[in-house]
Amino acid sequence: MQSAALAATKSDAPEFPVPANTYAETVVSVTHYTDNLFSFRITRPAAFRFRSGEFVMIGLPNAQKPVFRAYSIASPAWDEEVEFYSIKVPDGPLTQHLQKIQPGDTVLMKQKSTGTLVLDALKPGKRLWLVATGTGFAPWASLLRDPETYEKFDEVVVTNTCRDAADLAYGNHLIASLHADPLIGELTAGRVKYIATTTREPSAHMGRITTLIENGELFRMVGCAPFDPEIDRVMICGSMAMLNDVKALIETHGLEEGSNAKPADFVVERAFVG
Numbered sequence: 216m217q218s219a220a221l222a223a224t225k226s227d228a229p230e231f232p233v234p235a236n237t238y239a240e241t242v243v244s245v246t247h248y249t250d251n252l253f254s255f256r257i258t259r260p261a262a263f264r265f266r267s268g269e270f271v272m273i274g275l276p277n278a279q280k281p282v283f284r285a286y287s288i289a290s291p292a293w294d295e296e297v298e299f300y301s302i303k304v305p306d307g308p309l310t311q312h313l314q315k316i317q318p319g320d321t322v323l324m325k326q327k328s329t330g331t332l333v334l335d336a337l338k339p340g341k342r343l344w345l346v347a348t349g350t351g352f353a354p355w356a357s358l359l360r361d362p363e364t365y366e367k368f369d370e371v372v373v374t375n376t377c378r379d380a381a382d383l384a385y386g387n388h389l390i391a392s393l394h395a396d397p398l399i400g401e402l403t404a405g406r407v408k409y410i411a412t413t414t415r416e417p418s419a420h421m422g423r424i425t426t427l428i429e430n431g432e433l434f435r436m437v438g439c440a441p442f443d444p445e446i447d448r449v450m451i452c453g454s455m456a457m458l459n460d461v462k463a464l465i466e467t468h469g470l471e472e473g474s475n476a477k478p479a480d481f482v483v484e485r486a487f488v489g
C-alpha cells in the first residue's frame with residue numbers, strides 16, 4: 216500500500232471553467248492498494264450535505280465538458296473530508312486520468328448526492344447485512360463509520376468478496392480501523408462481523424457470496440439462522456450480475472426490495488464500473 220498525503224492547500228485554479236452545480240475540491244491524500252485499486256480523499260465543501268451510503272458524480276477539470284461518473288461516497292456523513300474508492304481501468308474515460316491524481320490536484324464533484332443504499336430505505340430490523348463484491352465495498356466504508364447504523368441495528372455483518380486476496384485490502388483496513396476510531400470505536404465493539412472471501416486466489420475463506428448463501432456457509436460463519444424478514448435487512452452493492460443473483464436468493468427468503476419512497480427489507484445499487 217502506497218500513500219501520499221499533503222496539507223489541504225488549494226492548488227491552482229482549474230484550467231477549464233467549473234461546470235454549473237459542481238464543486239472544485241482539492242485532493243488531500245491518495246492510497247494505492249493494487250495496480251487496479253486506489254482510494255482518495257478530497258476537501259469537503261461546507262455546503263455539501265449527504266446521507267451515508269449515497270453516491271455522487273465526480274470528474275476532473277481536464278476538458279471543457281468533463282467526463283463524470285457515479286461514485287459511492289466512502290466516508291461517513293460527519294467526516295470533514297470526502298473519501299472515494301476506485302478501480303483503475305487503463306482506457307476508462309475517467310479512471311485512466313483519475314488514477315494519476317496527487318495531493319493538491321483538483322477533483323470536480325456535482326453538488327447533489329443520491330442513492331438507495333441508505334438507512335432510510337430500510338424498515339427497522341435487528342441485523343444489517345452489507346454485501347459487496349469488488350469496489351461495491353465503498354458505501355459500507357461510509358455506513359460502517361456512521362453512528363446511526365449502530366443506533367438502528369444491534370449487529371452488522373459485512374461481506375467483501377473479490378477475485379484475489381490483495382483486492383480485499385481496502386475493506387480489511389477499514390474494518391481494522393473501526394475499533395480504534397474515537398467516535399465509533401465503542402459503538403462497533405463486538406457488533407461488526409466481517410466475512411472476506413476470494414473466488415480465484417486461494418485464501419482462508421473462498422467462494423462467491425451467492426454460493427455461501429445457497430449452501431448456508433455464510434450463516435454458519437456468522438452463527439445465525441438464514442435471512443428472516445422479521446430480523447434481517449440487507450444492502451447489496453456489486454456488478455449487475457451479482458446484484459441480480461443475490462437479490463433473487465434473498466427474495467426466496469421472503470425479503471422485499473425497498474427504496475427511499477417505500478422502505479422495505481433490502482436495497483441494491485450497482486457499483487461504479489469504469
Ligand code: A2P
Nearest residue numbers: 348349376377378414423424425454456457460
Ligand atoms: P468470480 O471470480 O467467480 O467471477 P468482478 O471483478 O468481475 O466484478 O468480480 C468481483 C467478485 O464478484 C469476484 O469475486 C467474482 O467472482 C464475484 N462475482 C462476479 N459475478 C458474480 C455473481 N453473479 N454473483 C456473485 N458473485 C459474483
